[in-house]
Amino acid sequence: QVQLVESGGGLVQAGGSLRLSCAASGRSFTNYGMGWFRQAPGKEREFVSGINWNVDNTYYADSVKGRFTISRDNAKNTMFLQMNSLKPEDTAVYYCAARVRFGAWQNDENYAYWGQGTQVTVSS
Secondary structure (H helix, E strand, O other): OEEEEEEOOEEEEOOOOEEEEEEEEEOOHHHOEEEEEEEOOOOOOEEEEEEOOOOOOEEEOOOOOOOEEEEEEHHHOEEEEEEOOOOHHHOEEEEEEEEOOOOOOOOHHHEEOOOOOEEEEEEO
């Protein structure tokens, strides 16, 4: 079992930046690839970014590529999402999750141990 806690969300103007954190506890953090997902009101949860356990591969949704950067510090059991050039359409609750099954990084069925989420609101 892994417990995940997101933080760092907030209200920011368009063009601004936020850095989300996902702190893990429980089973070894390095056992898992990790992902960020988001869910906007009235929309389905969507993949944002993923990173494998040893940080040699990262994955991004086309909508955030070039603006968001995922990283992790295995020594501190923490994952990060640096979000730059934020747009109003980035407004959503952002969740981190541990990837427990092989398969498409974008498929949320390959993840478990979801955090409670952190709200990101981007004003125009």
